[in-house]
Amino acid sequence: MPNESVLRVAHEFVDSDGRSPFREWLLNIKDVRAQAKITKAIVQMESGNFGDCKAITNAHGIFEKRLHFGPGYRIYYCFDGAKLIILLAGSDKSTQRATIELAKGT
Structure with missing residues (x-):
């Protein structure tokens, strides 16, 4: 992981069809408090x-952030340089397992 003291910017991965797997996952969470906590975690x-x-493991630079509330939410991301976080996908x-495979394919 890059130097912890560097300020970064998070962007969502968008596929060739204009879809963001991360955004779709986040917006499908019915609990708005959970959505807010996930957004806070990104900040x-x-x-x-x-x-x-x-x-x-074996995902070539993909990381998993584990959130300890609800059903065990996960954020999958990678880095583009030292200052850019690419949000690939999310899951509980x-x-x-299926979401890790999705993130590996992005």
Whole structure:
């Protein structure tokens, strides 16, 4: 992971059809408090506070941020240089494996 003291900007990955898997996942969460907590976690990541995160094995630079509320939400992301965070996808614990495969394909 890059230097923690660098301010970063988070952007969503958008595929060739103009779809953002991350945005679609976030907007499908019915609990607006959970949406707010996930958004807050992204702001914290931009400030360098990545919290509970780890590199995904055999995923070539994809990381998983684990959020400890609700059903165990996950944010999958990568870096483009030191200052840009690319939000690839999101999931909860129940769809984790399939979402990691989706993130690897982006």
